[in-house]
Amino acid sequence: MSIKGTAYIAGAYEHPTRLAKDKSVAQLHAESAVGALADAGLTKDDVDGYFCAGDAPGLGPLAMADYMNLKLRHLDSTDVGGCSYISHVAHAAEAIATGKCKVALITLAGRPRSEGHSGATPRVRGADAPDTQWEFPTGIATVNAYAMCAARHMYEFGTTSEQLAWVKVAASHHAQHNPHAMLRDVVTVQQVVESPLIATPLHRMDCCVVSDGGGALVVVAPEIARSLKRPLVKVIGAGESMKGQMGGAVDLTYSAAVRSGPAAFAEAGVKPTDIKYASIYDSFTITVVMQIEDLGFCAKGQGGRFVADGNLISGVGKLPFNTDGGGLCNNHPANRGGITKVIEAVRQLRGEAHPAVQVKNCDIALAHGTGGLLGSRHGAATLIMERE
Amino acid sequence: MVKERAIPAPLVNPETEAFWAAAKDGKFLIKRCTACGKAHWYPRGVCPHCFSEKTEWVPASGRGTIYSVSVMKRAPEVYAVAYVTLEEGPTMMTNIVECDFDKVAIGDKVVVTWRPTKDDGPPYPQFKPA
Ligand SMILES: [Zn+2]
Numbered sequence: 345m346s347i348k349g350t351a352y353i354a355g356a357y358e359h360p361t362r363l364a365k366d367k368s369v370a371q372l373h374a375e376s377a378v379g380a381l382a383d384a385g386l387t388k389d390d391v392d393g394y395f396c397a398g399d400a401p402g403l404g405p406l407a408m409a410d411y412m413n414l415k416l417r418h419l420d421s422t423d424v425g426g427c428s429y430i431s432h433v434a435h436a437a438e439a440i441a442t443g444k445c446k447v448a449l450i451t452l453a454g455r456p457r458s459e460g461h462s463g464a465t466p467r468v469r470g471a472d473a474p475d476t477q478w479e480f481p482t483g484i485a486t487v488n489a490y491a492m493c494a495a496r497h498m499y500e501f502g503t504t505s506e507q508l509a510w511v512k513v514a515a516s517h518h519a520q521h522n523p524h525a526m527l528r529d530v531v532t533v534q535q536v537v538e539s540p541l542i543a544t545p546l547h548r549m550d551c552c553v554v555s556d557g558g559g560a561l562v563v564v565a566p567e568i569a570r571s572l573k574r575p576l577v578k579v580i581g582a583g584e585s586m587k588g589q590m591g592g593a594v595d596l597t598y599s600a601a602v603r604s605g606p607a608a609f610a611e612a613g614v615k616p617t618d619i620k621y622a623s624i625y626d627s628f629t630i631t632v633v634m635q636i637e638d639l640g641f642c643a644k645g646q647g648g649r650f651v652a653d654g655n656l657i658s659g660v661g662k663l664p665f666n667t668d669g670g671g672l673c674n675n676h677p678a679n680r681g682g683i684t685k686v687i688e689a690v691r692q693l694r695g696e697a698h699p700a701v702q703v704k705n706c707d708i709a710l711a712h713g714t715g716g717l718l719g720s721r722h723g724a725a726t727l728i729m730e731r732e
Numbered sequence: 733m734v735k736e737r738a739i740p741a742p743l744v745n746p747e748t749e750a751f752w753a754a755a756k757d758g759k760f761l762i763k764r765c766t767a768c769g770k771a772h773w774y775p776r777g778v779c780p781h782c783f784s785e786k787t788e789w790v791p792a793s794g795r796g797t798i799y800s801v802s803v804m805k806r807a808p809e810v811y812a813v814a815y816v817t818l819e820e821g822p823t824m825m826t827n828i829v830e831c832d833f834d835k836v837a838i839g840d841k842v843v844v845t846w847r848p849t850k851d852d853g854p855p856y857p858q859f860k861p862a
Contacts, residue, residue, distance in 0.1 A: 464806045477742035478774040479825045481849060481856045483804060488813045491802035499800075499838045544803040591780030592773035592822025594815050596800055719800075720825065 346611055351437035351448075352569035353577045353729065355384025355562030356690040358668075360524050362675060364556040365458045369401050370411050372453030372558040372677075377412060380560035385572045386447060391562075393418035393445030395436060397428035399454045399678040408451065418445040424586065424723030425715020426680035427625060428452075429561070431725040433686060434582030436563035446565040453558030454678025461679065462554050463487045463627075464542060469716075479720060486679075487551060487628070488543035489719030494630035495545055496596040500645065503633065505545055507648030509536035511629035512549050512672050514656035519669025521698040526553045527673040536629075550629040552670070557677030559687055575694040576732035580708075581612025588721035597645075599714060600724035601638035608710075608726035609640070616640040619728075620706045621692040622663055623685035625713035626670040632656075635712055636663070639726065658701040667692065667701035682713040686727065693731040707731045736829065737809040741853020747777050750789050752854035760844050760857055762792040762820055773822035793819045794844035795862060801840075803833045812836055816859050830860040 357379030364372060373396070381387060391414050400408045404421035418439045422431055429452050436448035456462070463486030468476060497503045513533055519525040536549040569576055585603035609615060616639060624639075626632045633647035641663055642650040655661035668674045668688040671681040689709040691697045708730050715723040744752045754761045763775040767784030771792075779787050801814040812828040814836075828836050829845065842859035849856050 464804070471743055472745075474747075474776070475774060477744065477748060481739045481742055482813050482825055482827050483737060483807070483811050484813055484825060485804070487806075488802040488804050492800040492813065492815060495802055495838060496800040540805070542804075542806045544805065546802075589773075589823070589825075592771070592824065594799060594817075594823035596815070 347434060347437040347441055347582060348580045348611055349566070349578055350441035351563050351579045352566060353433065353561055353579065353686070353690050354564045354569050354572050354574055355380040355386065356687045357383050357560050358675065358684055358687045359453065359558040359677065361557050362524065362526050362555045363457055364455050369453055369455055370408060372455065373400060373408050373451045374412050376453055376558035376560035377449055377451050380449070380562045384562040384564070384574060386562060388412065388414065390447045391449045392416060393436060393439055393448035395420045395432035395448060395450040397421060397423040397452065399452055399680055418448070424725070426627065427682040427713030427715040427723055427725040428680070429683035430686060430711055430713045430727050431584050433561060433563055433579060433727050434584065434725070437579045437582070440563065440565050446568055448563040450561040450563065450683065451558065452678055452680060452683040454680065455556040456679050457554050457556045463551065463679065484720065486717060487546060489717035490628040490630055491543035491546045492719045493596045493634060497630060497634065498545060500597055501648065503648035505537045505547070506533050507652050508550055508629040508633060509533040510652045510654070511626065511632045511656065512536045514654060515626060515666055515670045515672040517657045518667045518701050519673030521700040522669045522674055525669040525674040526555055546628060546630070552627050552672050552676045552681065554679065555675050555677055557675050559677060559683035561683065561686055577690050577693045578730045578732045579727065580730045581608040581728040582726060583607025583611070584723065584725045586721065586723045596719060599634050599638050599718055600722060601635045601712060601726065604724040604726040605639040605712065608728050612728040614708055614728060618708050619710045621667070621689065621703045621709040622665050623689045623711040624665050625681050625685060626666055626672045627681060627714070631714060631718060632665070634718065635714065639712060658703055664703050667697050682715070682725065685711040685713055689729060693729055735809050737807070737811045739847055739849045739856050741849040741851045742856060744854065748775060751775055755846065755855045755857065758846060760792050760794045761789045762818065762822065763787045764790045771820045771822050773824040795819045796842055796859065798828065798838050798840045798842060799823050800838055801828055801836055803836065814859070816842055827858040828860070829858045
């Protein structure tokens with residue numbers, strides 16, 4: 345059994361807002377759904393499967409499915425943080441392959457910018473979670489959890505702040521072409537390492553933006569994809585996993601991508617060298633470096649060297665990444681970057697990315713994300729897609 | 733003396749109340765499994781290594797080594813989160829206090845120290861340079 349070829353991404357839409365003071369979260373979900381269905385050439389009444397995660401207001405998928413007045417045969421509210429929506433594409437393909445639905449809608453939305461949430465503030469992720477009483481008192485937030493990974497990576501492998509900065513520099517080169525991006529100025533390595541330290545060793549410019557917004561995807565059965573007037577973006581492989589503290593055997597040098605990545609490549613029957621474009625979750629610069637290693641784009645410990653000197657810049661380097669500007673420069677709606685990773689990969693495979701960043705002959709693309717905290721416990725999801 | 737961050741009270745439950753009760757007497761306990769012999773962190777009633785339900789509280793030395801550390805600069809009171817590898821084996825998330833935030837580093841030897849928590853909660857274990 346495999347999901348290879350069982351489903352296609354027919355609709356993809358990124359909400360253009362980055363500051364939505366005058367809208368509700370539910371409204372942003374629904375507006376994103378409207379956009380993705382219009383992109384696919386389908387209507388609300390075609391939808392028979394719905395997927396959302398913890399950013400959706402209400403109990404699981406119920407409130408949003410009711411708001412949009414969907415008639416469903418299949419529901420899934422798997423929540424593994426920011427990479428949930430990458431998992432949702434795979435779950436949608438599984439549901440389609442087993443006849444549970446034919447048109448799956450996935451939505452994400454949030455307004456952390458309007459509500460004043462940032463990754464520097466500790467927050468309880470479930471008061472009754474077994475780890476909360478031990479860890480919340482430390483002031484663990486988002487940024488310092490990732491910063492501990494960066495500190496250990498530097499200690500073990502000699503990774504430098506300048507190497508991490510190259511990730512941001514590459515994202516900024518792409519964001520200059522995106523009119524919706526929050527940060528469109530091209531920055532230099534020096535600017536990144538001279539930006540204020542937030543949580544050592546991470547600087548302000550090592551961190552993604554805080555933005556309001558949303559996104560949606562429509563995943564459909566092959567016969568429906570072929571009936572639509574959109575380029576065919578086929579799901580060919582997926583993997584998911586998680587990693588925690590292993591009972592105290594903490595190892596911050598790798599992520600759960602060491603499991604989700606190989607599973608996705610095996611299912612797709614491709615290798616990292618076959619990937620023409622990669623969307624890599626960039627909550628922080630270190631996130632990209634670790635995931636690139638764990639997905640097999642370079643050897644463990646070599647990520648800092650790999651990303652340096654523009655190697656992630658489209659048209660310049662070996663691995664064009666996050667050509668929309670990513671979370672570092674474009675958008676990080678709901679503090680969850682998974683859906684925008686799939687959306688930009690779909691744009692690349694369709695040839696609909698900005699001409700300045702469009703990868704030539706982009707036939708195979710990857711989207712990968714983490715959810716939760718890389719430094720404590722996190723989910724990982726990898727998706728490989730092919731232009732048919 | 734640097735002004736320290738107020739620490740939220742840990743939410744104690746029946747599985748963990750023995751730890752927090754000992755903490756009030758300044759005793760640092762960890763859990764060890766009598767089936768596989770391994771210690772673990774955070775403390776659980778079911779061993780995360782072998783799934784035995786025979787875990788017991790044992791005193792720990794309170795000594796360890798910093799595995800990783802990050803100093804939070806963007807906070808009203810600067811503080812350091814860290815993972816400390818205990819002499820008994822497990823690595824735990826905690827804070828480093830009473831240290832030079834510009835010098836605290838991976839590999840530093842540290843020892844447990846207790847801090848009061850908000851709302852009359854039990855003392856919370858942090859670490860300071862040994
Ligand atoms: Zn055991």
